Amino acid sequence: MIRFGACAFGLVLLLPAFPALAGDPATAIRLRDQALADPTAYGILESLTSEIGPRPAGSPAAMRARDWAVAKMTALGFTNVHVEAFAKRAWLRDAESAQIVAPTPQPLVVLGLGNSVSTPPQGITAEVVVLKTLDALKAAPDGAFKGKIVVVNQPMTRTQDESGYSAAVAARGAPSEAARTGALAYLTRSISTSTARAPHTGGTRYAGDGPKIPAGALGVPDADMLEHLAAQGPVRIHLNLQSHLVDATAWTISGDVTGSATPDQIVVVGGHIDSWDPGTGAIDDGAGVAISAAAARLIGILPRHPARTIRVVFWGSEETGGSGAAYLEAHKSELGKIVLAGESDLGSDNIYMLEMPEGALDKPQLKELPAILAPLKIMSSKTPARDGGADVEAIHRAGVPVLALHQDASRYFDYHHSADDTLAIVDPVQLRQNVAAWAATLYMVADSDVNFRAGK
Amino acid sequence: MIRFGACAFGLVLLLPAFPALAGDPATAIRLRDQALADPTAYGILESLTSEIGPRPAGSPAAMRARDWAVAKMTALGFTNVHVEAFAKRAWLRDAESAQIVAPTPQPLVVLGLGNSVSTPPQGITAEVVVLKTLDALKAAPDGAFKGKIVVVNQPMTRTQDESGYSAAVAARGAPSEAARTGALAYLTRSISTSTARAPHTGGTRYAGDGPKIPAGALGVPDADMLEHLAAQGPVRIHLNLQSHLVDATAWTISGDVTGSATPDQIVVVGGHIDSWDPGTGAIDDGAGVAISAAAARLIGILPRHPARTIRVVFWGSEETGGSGAAYLEAHKSELGKIVLAGESDLGSDNIYMLEMPEGALDKPQLKELPAILAPLKIMSSKTPARDGGADVEAIHRAGVPVLALHQDASRYFDYHHSADDTLAIVDPVQLRQNVAAWAATLYMVADSDVNFRAGK
Numbered sequence: 001m002i003r004f005g006a007c008a009f010g011l012v013l014l015l016p017a018f019p020a021l022a023g024d025p026a027t028a029i030r031l032r033d034q035a036l037a038d039p040t041a042y043g044i045l046e047s048l049t050s051e052i053g054p055r056p057a058g059s060p061a062a063m064r065a066r067d068w069a070v071a072k073m074t075a076l077g078f079t080n081v082h083v084e085a086f087a088k089r090a091w092l093r094d095a096e097s098a099q100i101v102a103p104t105p106q107p108l109v110v111l112g113l114g115n116s117v118s119t120p121p122q123g124i125t126a127e128v129v130v131l132k133t134l135d136a137l138k139a140a141p142d143g144a145f146k147g148k149i150v151v152v153n154q155p156m157t158r159t160q161d162e163s164g165y166s167a168a169v170a171a172r173g174a175p176s177e178a179a180r181t182g183a184l185a186y187l188t189r190s191i192s193t194s195t196a197r198a199p200h201t202g203g204t205r206y207a208g209d210g211p212k213i214p215a216g217a218l219g220v221p222d223a224d225m226l227e228h229l230a231a232q233g234p235v236r237i238h239l240n241l242q243s244h245l246v247d248a249t250a251w252t253i254s255g256d257v258t259g260s261a262t263p264d265q266i267v268v269v270g271g272h273i274d275s276w277d278p279g280t281g282a283i284d285d286g287a288g289v290a291i292s293a294a295a296a297r298l299i300g301i302l303p304r305h306p307a308r309t310i311r312v313v314f315w316g317s318e319e320t321g322g323s324g325a326a327y328l329e330a331h332k333s334e335l336g337k338i339v340l341a342g343e344s345d346l347g348s349d350n351i352y353m354l355e356m357p358e359g360a361l362d363k364p365q366l367k368e369l370p371a372i373l374a375p376l377k378i379m380s381s382k383t384p385a386r387d388g389g390a391d392v393e394a395i396h397r398a399g400v401p402v403l404a405l406h407q408d409a410s411r412y413f414d415y416h417h418s419a420d421d422t423l424a425i426v427d428p429v430q431l432r433q434n435v436a437a438w439a440a441t442l443y444m445v446a447d448s449d450v451n452f453r454a455g456k
Numbered sequence: 457m458i459r460f461g462a463c464a465f466g467l468v469l470l471l472p473a474f475p476a477l478a479g480d481p482a483t484a485i486r487l488r489d490q491a492l493a494d495p496t497a498y499g500i501l502e503s504l505t506s507e508i509g510p511r512p513a514g515s516p517a518a519m520r521a522r523d524w525a526v527a528k529m530t531a532l533g534f535t536n537v538h539v540e541a542f543a544k545r546a547w548l549r550d551a552e553s554a555q556i557v558a559p560t561p562q563p564l565v566v567l568g569l570g571n572s573v574s575t576p577p578q579g580i581t582a583e584v585v586v587l588k589t590l591d592a593l594k595a596a597p598d599g600a601f602k603g604k605i606v607v608v609n610q611p612m613t614r615t616q617d618e619s620g621y622s623a624a625v626a627a628r629g630a631p632s633e634a635a636r637t638g639a640l641a642y643l644t645r646s647i648s649t650s651t652a653r654a655p656h657t658g659g660t661r662y663a664g665d666g667p668k669i670p671a672g673a674l675g676v677p678d679a680d681m682l683e684h685l686a687a688q689g690p691v692r693i694h695l696n697l698q699s700h701l702v703d704a705t706a707w708t709i710s711g712d713v714t715g716s717a718t719p720d721q722i723v724v725v726g727g728h729i730d731s732w733d734p735g736t737g738a739i740d741d742g743a744g745v746a747i748s749a750a751a752a753r754l755i756g757i758l759p760r761h762p763a764r765t766i767r768v769v770f771w772g773s774e775e776t777g778g779s780g781a782a783y784l785e786a787h788k789s790e791l792g793k794i795v796l797a798g799e800s801d802l803g804s805d806n807i808y809m810l811e812m813p814e815g816a817l818d819k820p821q822l823k824e825l826p827a828i829l830a831p832l833k834i835m836s837s838k839t840p841a842r843d844g845g846a847d848v849e850a851i852h853r854a855g856v857p858v859l860a861l862h863q864d865a866s867r868y869f870d871y872h873h874s875a876d877d878t879l880a881i882v883d884p885v886q887l888r889q890n891v892a893a894w895a896a897t898l899y900m901v902a903d904s905d906v907n908f909r910a911g912k
Contacts, residue, residue, distance in 0.1 A: 050681040051688075053562035064560055104520055106509035106736075109875065195880035196652055197735065221736070221878035225506040232507075279653065280562075280677070419565065422677035424651035 021261070021307055022365035023447030028372050028440040031298050035436035041294035042428045044072060045287060045348075048273075049280040049423045057274045057317035058090020058248035065273050069253040069289075069314050076297045078255025078312060086326035088250045088317055091115050093277055094242035096216070100229070101125060102236040108222045109197050110187070111278060111418075112241040113172060113204035114320050116215040123240030124149065124184050124214070130223075130230040134171045137178060146182030149237060151189070151230075153223040158193040160410050162346065165191065169202070175215035176207035185239055186215045189223035194414035197221050201276050202417045203320055214241045250274070250317040252327060257300040259446065261307035267446045268311050268341040268400075269296065269438065272318035272391055279421030283412060287431065288344035289314050295438035299446070306447035308339060315391040318345065328394035335398055340445055340452050342403040343389025344438065347412040350430045351378050351437045355385035357401040357452040365448035372440050376433055378405070401452035403445070405437050477717070477763055478821035479903030484828050484896040487754050491892035497750035498884045500528060501743060501804075504729075505736040505879045513730045513773035514546020514704035521729050525709040525745075525770050532753045534711025534768060542782035544706045544773055547571050549733055550698035552672070556685070557581060558692040564678045565653050566643070567734060567874075568697040569628060569660035570776050572671040579696030580605065580640050580670070586679075586686040590627045593634060602638030605693060607645070607686075609679040614649040616866050618802065621647065625658070631671035632663035641695055642671045645679035650870035653677050657732050658873045659776055670697045706730070706772040708779055708786075713756040715902065717763035723902045724767045724797040724856075725752065725894065728774035728847055735877030739868060743887065744800035745770050751894035755902070762903035764795060771847040774801065784850035791854055796901055796908050798859040799845025800894065803868040804887045807834050810897065811841035813857040813908040821904035828896050832889055834861070857908035859901070861893050 052068050055061040066083060073081045091114050098110035130151045131137050137152055156168035171188045178186035190200035199217040206212045216239065218226070229235045253273065259265060271288020275281020296312045299305070315323035331338070340357070354373055360366055361380055370380035387393070388402025396402045415421045508524050511517040522539060529537045547570050554566035586607045587593050593608055612624035627644045634642035646656035653675040660671045672695065674682070685691045709729065715721065727744020731737020752768045755761070771779035787794070796813070810829055816822055817836055826836035843849070844858025852858045871877045 046684055050684045051560060053556075053560070053681075061560075061562070100509075104507060104509070104517075106517070195876070195878070196654070197875040197878055197880075198652070198654060221880035224880060225509075225736070225878075228502055228506045280681070419653040420651070422651070422653055422681075424653075424677035424680060 021449040044290035073255035081255040090248040111199040150178040259309040270313035273314040283347040287348035358384035477905040500746035529711035537711040546704040567655040606634040715765040726769035729770040739803040743804035814840035
């Protein structure tokens with residue numbers, strides 16, 4: 001009140017001359033409705049998943065994905081399309097297999113976890129110890145499972161947000177806990193809400209200086225089967241996990257919709273183009289690539305670009321890490337130009353909630369945004385965005401504000417990191433809802449002068 | 457009316473002395489409600505799928521399944537437990553793989569079809585021709601696809617009954633059509649309603665004297681991917697399908713709940729114990745084994761057995777054929793003793809409809825049965841049963857009446873014949889509903905003197 005009181009005369013004079021720069025809600029609504037009928041995102045996703053397929057950082061397919069991205073961004077009309085290379089030590093899968101050998105032989109289906117060491121070439125044959133929770137492994141004394149293969153069979157809860165995953169995923173990072181108990185290898189039940197036999201991979205890690213033992217994931221049915229059998233008597237399995245590390249180059253690709261008034265103010269949005277290897281990386285994260293590119297393209301073909309630049313970024317190594325940090329490293333001298341950042345990386349199902357930096361939705365320039373998104377069944381949260389996605393986490397920590405358009409993850413972890421992450425599970429209607437939400441939001445944000453660093 | 461009029465005096469005299477033999481509806485209701493709380497079927501199914509696992513006829517696991525069945529039937533209290541051996545030429549899978557090699561390399565997931573010949577040891581590399589329907593293949597001229605690998609990518613419709621499957625399954629049996637066009641190999645989109653990458657196998661066949669070419673199934677996403685790529689230009693794939701045939705023995709196992717009054721009148725019920733190899737054969741057809749055994753067991757522990765014998769049969773070679781014909785051959789001299797037969801072989805989801813031989817539900821002995829089943833949400837069809845299951849088809853053709861308890865197959869073809877056919881997809885509550893329906897129905901049928909051969 002004091003502030004407004006003190007400035008009352010000045011405001012009256014200045015408002016007509018320098019109004020707050022704000023996007024036209026009618027244009028945002030047109031973009032939203034155009035997006036709901038736009039096949040572009042699905043086309044991008046079909047192209048990436050079928051013409052490139054799985055593309056882990058460090059693989060030959062990752063290089064093809066880089067070239068695909070440059071060509072696609074150029075074809076979509078983006079400018080300043082370029083590639084940023086960074087070095088990484090890449091983990092790549094080789095042959096893998098597992099079988100029950102006693103009491104009766106039966107095949108198992110296994111996937112090694114990223115960063116796992118290999119078994120000896122001939123594999124490991126040992127008795128399994130099946131624990132129902134990770135806590136049970138943590139509670140086991142040192143040396144308790146000497147010579148065994150430890151299996152943690154902790155189920156994951158299905159939730160709309162990532163909380164079910166967050167609660168379960170620690171089991172994927174526990175080979176060192178198993179090694180502490182003397183285990184020869186570590187297997188986790190897939191971090192999955194599915195009943196499918198296909199295991200779900202993902203990165204693991206080793207703690208401290210302890211021994212590194214091979215680590216893999218079993219499908220949900222196989223983990224349950226081992227638990228049932230182990231309750232009856234000794235069960236021996238054979239496990240062979242082979243992989244190798246290479247010094248590789250990874251690439252982040254970006255392209256712009258150049259701002260018409262304040263092009264040095266940049267809104268960064270994107271997805272990650274690398275994927276795990278068993279599927280074709282459709283929902284993780286071809287969808288984020290497709291959604292962000294299709295949304296920015298619709299804005300790019302407007303008669304007048306928004307004031308600010310929209311930069312679409314395809315990060316090149318989210319799954320095994322590194323592209324967020326590389327992006328920070330490459331852009332740290334110009335972070336001040338990035339007014340807002342966000343990433344689409346939780347699949348392709350409907351967005352149900354918008355989160356913005358603190359106070360942003362109270363600004364007059366954005367006050368229409370919740371009403372523009374409401375027909376898409378998207379609520380606007382009063383809680384500020386705290387997480388914009390894995391690849392913008394590093395720049396967020398360095399001061400860049402983030403937004404989040406939260407996707408319904410109820411189905412996501414049925415497929416995530418497994419062979420079932422393919423185009424077949426993508427609902428084109430929900431994919432377009434994502435494009436609509438991003439297009440409208442990016443337009444309103446980019447055609448404004450809101451300072452997201454300012455807070456309330 | 458004439459009949460009753462003529463016999464009116466006799467009826468009055470005879471009814472108290474020789475009433476129609478009929479099960480007590482109160483006992484059937486108790487069996488039904490006991491079954492709804494009975495974990496026996498799930499336990500049988502868990503034991504079979506985890507302790508034996510996949511068990512194709514002719515495999516070492518099939519022999520273990522035979523021994524498991526004898527032990528399980530004995531433990532469940534059945535009498536006259538015995539094994540009937542029959543010879544069969546068995547098809548067994550060896551190593552298989554497929555990859556796109558051009559325009560850009562990418563792995564595919566493939567399963568050979570039962571009865572398929574092998575590729576040369578080094579595999580086949582050829583361009584694909586993708587057809588949207590089987591009719592398009594049939595319409596192609598002789599020699600039209602010389603040197604190609606033909607892919608039929610015809611989707612399957614999801615239905616509650618088997619009609620979606622029946623409409624789609626012909627594509628699995630079409631390698632000779634492809635051979636006629638000069639193709640080197642034949643691939644079908646999996647006969648599946650799922651989006652999973654895991655292919656669905658199943659038997660194929662060759663027609664006449666034409667060349668036999670290797671035949672396999674692709675998962676739904678891979679078939680769609682090939683269609684998308686082939687629309688853009690030539691796509692070459694490498695395909696390697698290895699298998700072998702063996703002269704094997706298969707076994708049908710049976711056990712009885714001996715009838716208390718007319719034990720030579722036999723009601724035959726069961727499921728098939730053989731399975732395909734990629735999963736653990738839970739819904740196809742461990743469920744039928746478990747449901748029939750658990751239902752008969754509940755009847756077997758009644759203080760008084762029903763008048764007729766209930767014979768539980770685990771057929772030993774449904775998937776690759778032969779056990780129904782072998783059963784007819786082994787029992788053709790005593791078919792007259794089999795008053796009724798049925799098989800549970802469409803998974804483990806709720807039964808929604810009873811079909812009986814013509815006129816059976818009009819008999820006073822069975823008039824309460826529809827009301828006993830109605831609380832299970834099972835309707836009683838006015839249409840006579842025409843199909844009792846693949847393993848009773850041969851005896852049905854030879855004159856044995858059949859009944860059918862139709863299961864909801866809406867989910868069944870998501871998993872059928874694939875790696876995803878495991879215990880994880882079985883809903884224990886629906887499994888018990890099946891046991892309840894079979895227990896009540898078998899009891900009423902077996903404790904009656906209805907002649908199902910008589911018709912209306």
